[in-house]
Amino acid sequence: MLRFLTKNPWFYEQLGRLCELAYQASQIACQASRNFRELSDLSARLEDLEAGADELTGQFIRKVDETFVTPMDKEDLETLCLSIDGIIEALRGTVLRMQLYKLSQPHPQMGELADLLVQTVGPLKEMVGCLGDGRSKRSRAIELGKIVHAHEKQADLVFRKAIADLLNQETAQPLTVVKWKEIYECMEEAIDRANFSGLHIDRLVLKYA
Amino acid sequence: MPEPQITPILVLVIGFALIFDVTNGFHDAGNAVAAAIGTRVLTPGVAILMAAVMDFTGALLSTNVARTISSGLIQTSSVAQTVVLSAVLGAICWNLITWYFGIPSSSTHALIGGLVGAAMAAGDWAGILWNGLVFKVLIPMLTSPFIGAVLGLAVLAAFLICFRWMTRRQANAFFPRLQVLTAAVMALAHGMSDAQKSMGLITMALIVAGFIAPQAGQAAEIPLWVIVACAAAIGLGTAMGGRRIIKTMGNRIFRMEPVHGTAAQIAGAATIMTMAHLAMPVSTTHVITGGIFGVGMGKRARAVRWHVAGQMFLAWMLTVPGAGAVAAIVYAAIRLAGLK
Numbered sequence: 167m168l169r170f171l172t173k174n175p176w177f178y179e180q181l182g183r184l185c186e187l188a189y190q191a192s193q194i195a196c197q198a199s200r201n202f203r204e205l206s207d208l209s210a211r212l213e214d215l216e217a218g219a220d221e222l223t224g225q226f227i228r229k230v231d232e233t234f235v236t237p238m239d240k241e242d243l244e245t246l247c248l249s250i251d252g253i254i255e256a257l258r259g260t261v262l263r264m265q266l267y268k269l270s271q272p273h274p275q276m277g278e279l280a281d282l283l284v285q286t287v288g289p290l291k292e293m294v295g296c297l298g299d300g301r302s303k304r305s306r307a308i309e310l311g312k313i314v315h316a317h318e319k320q321a322d323l324v325f326r327k328a329i330a331d332l333l334n335q336e337t338a339q340p341l342t343v344v345k346w347k348e349i350y351e352c353m354e355e356a357i358d359r360a361n362f363s364g365l366h367i368d369r370l371v372l373k374y375a
Numbered sequence: 376m377p378e379p380q381i382t383p384i385l386v387l388v389i390g391f392a393l394i395f396d397v398t399n400g401f402h403d404a405g406n407a408v409a410a411a412i413g414t415r416v417l418t419p420g421v422a423i424l425m426a427a428v429m430d431f432t433g434a435l436l437s438t439n440v441a442r443t444i445s446s447g448l449i450q451t452s453s454v455a456q457t458v459v460l461s462a463v464l465g466a467i468c469w470n471l472i473t474w475y476f477g478i479p480s481s482s483t484h485a486l487i488g489g490l491v492g493a494a495m496a497a498g499d500w501a502g503i504l505w506n507g508l509v510f511k512v513l514i515p516m517l518t519s520p521f522i523g524a525v526l527g528l529a530v531l532a533a534f535l536i537c538f539r540w541m542t543r544r545q546a547n548a549f550f551p552r553l554q555v556l557t558a559a560v561m562a563l564a565h566g567m568s569d570a571q572k573s574m575g576l577i578t579m580a581l582i583v584a585g586f587i588a589p590q591a592g593q594a595a596e597i598p599l600w601v602i603v604a605c606a607a608a609i610g611l612g613t614a615m616g617g618r619r620i621i622k623t624m625g626n627r628i629f630r631m632e633p634v635h636g637t638a639a640q641i642a643g644a645a646t647i648m649t650m651a652h653l654a655m656p657v658s659t660t661h662v663i664t665g666g667i668f669g670v671g672m673g674k675r676a677r678a679v680r681w682h683v684a685g686q687m688f689l690a691w692m693l694t695v696p697g698a699g700a701v702a703a704i705v706y707a708a709i710r711l712a713g714l715k
Contacts, residue, residue: 167676172535
């Protein structure tokens, strides 16, 4: 009932910026999964982006710790911020592995998984925007949450198929299989974190509506 | 005017009224400091000790509510000593039953229910002062939880506006200290309100026995020894128990932080003290529960566990008829035993 007294747009703006960085990171990872020639350049861009996200997350956590009147419980704000930051971290890990393992060409299903990653991360920014508007945008947030979850489920199928194809290739080099499996798992983790962020926003929209 | 004499039944009434005060102490007084325990600002031991001391002090400060109980609910000229004894026994039984099950019902309601139930069982319908019962007891009882809730909400809003500039660290240092103070004031308010119910009962018994003769149209003066004995009894009761019900009040309604506990206690203390000043015997349990609900709604309506509210409401609804029925049974048993 007293939410009008606890409103503070700074928190939502900052989370929105972090979501924007996560979206940019997913686009870079998507490019990287198809274009191995520019891997080092893309990896450097992602590193800069991750540094920016870390800075933003640090500011956010400090502000939450210092502020007495916050728009949501301290734990809710921190969990959301860290889960969005976790997406960028997982993507940085994915692209870094592609670069370090010196793979010669992309794996067939990697591009498809990367497209689903972009689609899963995409709605998060709008979902965070719904948090500050309470009841009025509740249904929109739930709708976007469903989209995020549907893409994650689809990504799960692609991931399983990719791993199966990888392991069933009898002529493949064992080391290459291990490298790709690890990269796929990293990408899958990034998608899972995006899904977790979506579920968390959904829960918060219901909790604070 | 009867010849004053100390009868066995008078001794029993005084004894049981003091026991009622003790049960009131361990049944109700924990509620005064429940919010402080729920937020872990005070340990249960320290909180209960502080509540006991403040309850004792509060009981010495005012006698307005005692006057209402002794002279404003039942006509002392027609009431029999057995009715007073049955009322107090019925209220004690009810308090023990609800205490055993951890239900935060009201000792005040139990006592009023007991008085009315025993008077009805005695066939003394005309002796019940309905005007006083309705305006001094029932209406304040029904409205006080809502007043507590609205005040709780208002105090929380004031805190959010006035202390917005604070950092979390400053707030975490400030509110626990303030909450200790407000818990003490809440316990003081409890003493001012609740200890007086037994004072009123004993005074009523003394009037019936002829030891006190109130002037026509005026409430009786409460003897000093009655005030001190009741204050000591409620202090003792508070020190003896309370933890079982604190569990319900402290955290079951919603998860509180010190700022919420402080707001609920300020709202509760302000409501109870005002009502005590107006000689209205409200329930501490009701008022503090109202305060906690108000603050909970202020934080987030969904944070309040409404099914707990439902259980409490049911317990409250049952208290007056339940304690009245028990008092009526006790009255019948006393009559069968041949006591007069």
